[in-house]
Amino acid sequence: MSIDHRSGCPINLSLEVFGDRWSLIILRDMIFGGKRHFRDLLNGSLERIASNILADRLKRLMELGMLTRADDPTHKQKAIYSLTEMAITLVPILAHLGAWGRVWLPVSEELSIRAELLEKGGPPMWEKFMDELRHEHLGTPSDTPPDATVRATLQAGYEAVVARKAAGAGCDAGA
């Protein structure tokens, strides 16, 4: 507890929360990938986080109030991690971050389609997505059918790109 902050500036304090190379990656996988278990996060992401770093960041994000942890009733050792409202409201920031990266950095097509769809959807889509996350992680009621979720839409876009690239390319279409 009682971290001594460098300053009371909002941007600085935000950086003190997730100004490192892994915290936002974990939150990204939970938000967009629907990952909720330690092993999912460990093995699921492309960036190959180390298990000690993952354990440290999960603990830290819990202390900061971004995540909660609960026992999984189906498995005595499993833990389910949930996003808090504090983490769910990062969606617009992640959307902007993805949009910026898509313009300025060497993103791959299949991994940036989600960012593109989220950018085009704009704030209304972000709000809908946040409501879905609240339903999923906080148990609030929702009237969105499971096949019309924002996450399903993003996933469908991703798979369409993957399918198109696989079909259209003889060999090195990745270049």
Added chain:
Amino acid sequence: MSIDHRSGCPINLSLEVFGDRWSLIILRDMIFGGKRHFRDLLNGSLERIASNILADRLKRLMELGMLTRADDPTHKQKAIYSLTEMAITLVPILAHLGAWGRVWLPVSEELSIRAELLEKGGPPMWEKFMDELRHEHLGTPSDTPPDATVRATLQAGYEAVVARKAAGAGCDAGA
């Protein structure tokens, strides 16, 4: 060149650019504080960056295409750092980051008034601010009078809070 990236995900690539504790602080001071010289950045910010870290980050941000460096004609040793378009387009991200921090973190009132004004101004204000930065750093034409700039507006808001707090409190208003 040719950094080997962890993945082609836009969010990951963005984090590889400024996923550390200092890069965005430096850009914040250049964007909102108008700092353009090494010493300004070294002594000006509240977070007290070390000179070797500052030198390293300036170099890194130049290599990444976020900053450029030019000789100052008024002083043979002075260097002027300028934002590139790539850095200027971070304004919406910084605005969201400030807005999020203001809600969830223990920000100080005088340092968060800028974030509040920027949030209330919304995208139109961000666009105006980016145009001003383009004029200031890239030399593009601008028709905004110097006393009506977004930065001046934010600064006036800051000073108003400082003045109010100083007036209302007897002695140690800084606390």
Added chain:
DNA sequence: GCAAACCGATTGCATTTCGCAATCAGTTGC
């Protein structure tokens, strides 16, 4: 002219964090 202040860094060094591999104790499926 000459010393003091200032300019953008650089160096050395102790501390902390990172990243990787191996491993742990307990749980489940079969």
Added chain:
DNA sequence: GCAACTGATTGCGAAATGCAATCGGTTTGC
């Protein structure tokens, strides 16, 4: 019973960070 899986933990070399002192050169004050 045993292999696979659960959320972690440990050890250790490498890298980053933070701090203070310093560098060679430039400008300012007088």
